[in-house]
Amino acid sequence: MNRTVIEKWADTVTPFYYYDLDLLRQTVETAKKEADRRGYILHYATKANANPKLLKIIFAAGFGTDCVSGNEILRSLECGADPGQITFAGVGKTDAEINIGLDNGIFTFNCESIPEMENINRLAEAKGKTADVSIRINPDVDAKTHEYISTGKKENKFGISAWDFDKVIAKLKVLKNLNLISLHFHVGSQITDMSVFAEVCLRVNSFNQWFKEQGFDLAHINVGGGLGIDYQTPDRNPIPDFAAYFAVFEQNLKLYPGQKLHFEPGRSIVAQCGSLISRVLYVKEGKTKDFVIVDAGMSDLIRPALYHAHHHIENLSSDGAEKIYDVVGPICESSDCFDKDVPLPETKRGDFIALRSAGAYGEVMASQYNLRLIPDSVF
């Protein structure tokens, strides 16, 4: 962030989310180009950031969307998403949300349990429709990421496990208003070890073959999202290596002729274009360490408190000699700490502090805890 941008913020109320839309456009174009070259289809995971300005750019570039609530479907449609490119996941879809999907003719419901399949069938029948569905498979793969963002182990609540497949197939025979079109997988988030995706591919191959042997000619395979980003050195890797990521699937996945491969990237599209900008309220000298108390807190960006996530922290106003600080928010919780022992140039009241790589799972998770305001966004 350069000085002229920062000068413009003099009268802006902090904290706020700052989005670099040029970086977003470059990221979106890179992902799309690398996917198009291989014939892959991208559905942006709206839950990572549902800011309308960002959504419009992403959908204008030709992304479909992956939604996890009825309101995400409605927001995506308002921002230009193609209803025929909406996937709808989630273990607890309500009747009202399923009806939003049915009424808008979405691409597919990613079913996460047999009772859910029965319910979608009932609601589709009531409307005289057939719902295109996918089975979300829990492939029992360790995503090697934080346990709260790991979703593909057998002990996680997500997806249907292999031992239930016979029951699923028996159900599909009687549920006349469901049409199975795809198998869906999503094993976790912030995955940086590409061998995890290679392992997913091997599981997908065996499940794909098994469903084929049961007589299903599935037109689609959906491997979800999960590609990680560089939180440590965001300026070194502003755009994730989509080419290397897709290459893992190109090399390891066996698709049947005509089968289309779908992805649902969220974090990798939006994380690096966003920063949470705050002002320093006080610098408090402690016995063993000094605290930088900023006006942003865990209500604005909960990832450090919730997942022990690391965000690179910068002082945008100072170029003094480096000191070590704990950077904390104003909220009455000890977990309201953005990071400990952070090297920063000597910091004073009023300095602008940037928490980098906050474009994904930041603004969307903001709360009003302590009756604070939801942060604004600046572009």
Ligand SMILES: *Cc1c(COP(=O)(O)O)cnc(C)c1O
């Ligand atoms: C959250 C989620 C995604 C996106 O994950 P990222 O790690 O942000 O890429 C994709 N698909 C499903 C089903 C999800 O729940």
